[in-house]
Each structure stands twice: as structure tokens, then as C-alpha cells.
Amino acid sequence: MRLLEKVDPDVALVLTKQYLPGLLAALIVLVVGFGLAHYLGKFLGKALDRQKMEPPAKNLIVRVLRLGIIGFGLILALDNLGISITPLVAGIGVAGVGIGFAMQGVLANLIAGIFLTLSKPFRVGDYIELLGVEGQVLGIELFATHLVHADKSKVIIPNRKIVGEIMHNYGQIRQLKMEISVAYGTDLPTALSILRDVLEQHPHVLKDHTPGLGVASLVGSSITLAVQPWASVENFPGMRNDLYQSILRRFAEARIEMPRTQQDIRVLNSPGWNQAKGSGV
DSSP, rough: HHHHHHHHHHHHHHHHHHHHHHHHHHHHHOOOOOOOOHHHHHHHHHHHHHHHHHHHHHHHHOOOOOHHHHHHHHHHHHHHTTOOOHHHHHHHHHHHHHHHHHHHHHHHHHHHHHHHHHOSOOOTEEEEEETTEEEEEEEEEEEEEEEOOOTSSSEEEEEETTTTTEEEETTTTOOOOOEEETTTSHHHHHHHHHHHHHHHHHTTOOSSSSOEEEEEOOSSOEEEEEEEEEETTSSSHHHEEEEEEEEHHHHTTOOOOOOOOOOOOOOOOHHHHHHHTTTTT
16 A cells, blocks of 8 residues: 555556556457357357267367467457567467477377368277277367277277277177087078077167178087177177077077087007906906
8 A cells, every 4th residue: 555655646647548458458359359269169069060060070170260269369469468479479489399399299199189080080989999909989089089998998099099000990880700509410491590580589689780690610520600790889798698698598499409529539559458358347
């Protein structure tokens, strides 16, 4: 209070007239800029939703628009305050070079995220496999891609690790590969008919995709049948157990024999065996 009492009223009036209009103008510009960024971003987001654009691409475009408007508003606010932005821009450029070297990995993830968003090698909900990991895509962010396993654990992959790598994209559906063995005396048409009926009755087997069904191989003591139905990514994990149980029950009802591993052992020219045989044992 004492400092304010010592300020010359004429000096305070001059300072107020000199800086107050610019300060008020800068505040108005910032308020208008933030409000405009919010409403234009919201409007653009709804427009992109009507175009059915992917969420990662939509979020990227909306963020770039908002940051551009806010950045332009900050420049106008500094100009109204009488601050020359030329040295500021030069300083930002010099600092940007140093920051760029220090954050090469982060910038690489950002660039890779933009590339993934625009090129769309996979979408949210797809099941992908790469870099020794696999899972359903939860989200594609600017810096990392999030996957979820069947056990609900999450995997976060930096985007720079994805670009340029060989990737297996299963899409929204997967094919379950199963094998079951039957004896050589089995009536194959009956066994295949039972397998086909089990697949048709299972609620999670996709009926619009023809399952792979037939003889896979012939081995020493059995015939191996291939059973390869299709299912959505969400229903895929628990189907193997359900189908095997249904197949075993139906085979038991139809008395279809499933072979057991057995071995015949023959002993030739064994002295102990010959002596036992000669003594009548």
C-alpha cells in the first residue's frame, strides 16, 4: 500500500493509458482464440463423424486445427502487447533444433503415428500380430498403439516400431485351426457330417464363412481330420474348448472310435527268451 501511495498519479495514468488497451486486447484475443478453437474443433469433429472417419484420423485433424488457432491467437496477443515476435520465433527455432535432437524417439513416434493414421494399415478392433506380440487394437494414438490380449492384459507399442515391420492383420475375424484323429475303420462321411453339424449348432461360429473341414493327414494309427471354423475376434478365445467338448460327446454317442497310441514290441534272437521258450515257460 505504501508503494502505491508513492506512485505519481500522473505516471500511473500514463502507464495505464499506454499498456491497458494492449493488455485488454491481448486478453480478448486469447479468450476468443481459445473459445474459437474449442467450438470449431467440436464442429469439425461432428462433421468428420458424419463422414464416418476413423477416430484416430479425426482426433489428429481436430487437434491440429485447435493448436493452429491457439498458436495464431498467442501471436496476435503478443503483438497487441507490443512484444516483437521476430526474436521469439528465432529463439524457438534454435531451441527446436536442440529439442529435436534430444527427443528423436518421441518425434519419430509422432511422425509414425501420423503415418499410421493416414495410411490405415489396421483399424481399431482389428487383431494384429507383429514384433512377437499380438492382440486386438484398442486405440491408435499419436505416439503409441495399444493392444489387448485374450487374457485382458495390454501391450503398448511405440509407433516407430510398427512402421516398416512385417505385420499380420487378421481383421475383425479369425480362423480357428483344430485337428482331431479317428481310427482307420471310421466311416468318414458320418464323422464329417457330425463335425459339420457341431459347427452349425455352435452360436459363435460365423455361418457366412465356409469352415475348412476334411482329411488333413494320414498317420500310422489314425486319420487326422482338420476342423477350421471362423469366429469374431471377441468370441475366438473360448471356442476351442467348447468345440472339442461337443465333438467328443457327439463322437461318443455315434460310437466313432478315436485311436489310442499303442506299440508292438518284438524280441528277436534273445538268448534269455530262447532258453525260456525251450524250458516251456
